[in-house]
Amino acid sequence: MPGKVKLHYFDGRGRMEAIRWLLAAAGVEFEEIFLESAEDLDKLRNDGHLPFQQVPLVEIDGMELVQTRAILNYIASKHNLYGKDLKERALIDMYVEGMMDLNEIIMMLLIHPPEEQVNQLALLKEKTTNRYFPAFEKVLKSHGQDYLVGNRLSRADVHLVELIYNVEEVDPGLTANFPLLKALQTRISNLPTVKKFLQPGSQRKPRDDMKILDKARKIFSCYGCGLFNVPGEEHNREHNRPTLCSQVTLLSLTCRCTGTLSLCSSTLCGAPDMSFALSSLSATQAWA
Incomplete structure (x- = not known):
């Protein structure tokens, strides 16, 4: 029987955080093996664990998976978080791609020099309030259901709630005009598995600094x-x-x-x- 899922990454959010969120929402316990040095990364490469020479790396069900999308797709499919048919899966993929677009801007904020961060924050606020959050609010309003796709929990809901928290870390006021998104955030956050993940001391990582x-x-x-x-x-x-x-x-x-x-x-x-x-x-x- 396959052992506990193992995540190989450094002790920070990066590209592994979405994987942590999805595993937690699915109720899957996981072990983290942190990279502490360049030598740790070299060892994974030299031992043949990284076919494309990069992390994240996830050991799951006897496999060693790399590439973030592939890992997320597998977890979502295994735990019934990927829709009931191809049409729902296409919608889930479409929404998740939009979330990734906005999340990229958030993840990039820290690397900009201070004199550019004001402009980047303005870009984030504009994209959040005028493009991405209105689109997701419209989806929820259009069908009046509790979840983005198929009226049941999917990876799209989990990633969207993660994104909402990330946005609120930058500026809590950016979600003020999106009541349906806030309601979704509350609903998903109160799921027992997600609620546990949001508690202090969990494997959720603090904001990158x-x-x-x-x-x-x-x-x-x-x-x-x-x-x-x-x-x-x-x-x-x-x-x-x-x-x-x-x-x-x-x-x-x-x-x-x-x-x-x-x-x-x-x-x-x-x-x-x-x-x-x-x-x-x-x-x-x-x-x-």
Whole structure:
């Protein structure tokens, strides 16, 4: 009989947090094996556990799964959180993709230099209140049911409630004009499994901060800028800077260590301003 689910990642939210949320909502107990150093990551690679050389890695049902979407899809399918047919699954996928778009902006906030964070916060507020939350509020209003799809709990509801909490950590007022979303948040939060996950001392991770970012940087040491696909040493000799691209590792638009897009901000490595790339995140998402 398969043992307890095991999650391999660093001790922070990153791309594993959505997996933690979904497992918790499904009532699945899991063990976490934290990466503490670059050597820990190298060992997983060298021992053949990471086919694409990146985490998250989840051991489940005798399998070793990587790639966030694949992991979430498997968990949702196994625990009846993925709709009753292909049409419902398509709707769930569509809604979840929208949630990921908005969550990317939240995850990117920390890597922006202070002088850019005001603009990024304004972008987050605009996208939240004028695009994404109105869309989900409209869905709930259109059918008058308790859940987004099929009038039963799905991964879309779980991810949306996680997103609402993430938004409220940035600005609690952003949900004020969305009563149906707030009602959904309350409803899902009161499910016994989710309520337990939301309690202090659970395996839910606190909001990422610079301390966690620094820890991640030490683990996911990077030797190149994935956006330009040039060797790190050559790249940084040109800009007369140390290799610091791994500073973006935590927040998902990262170096090859996590298998996602790496963006070089001028404050990190001296490369040209990449604000145009940051503004087009939704078109260039690369969830590991």
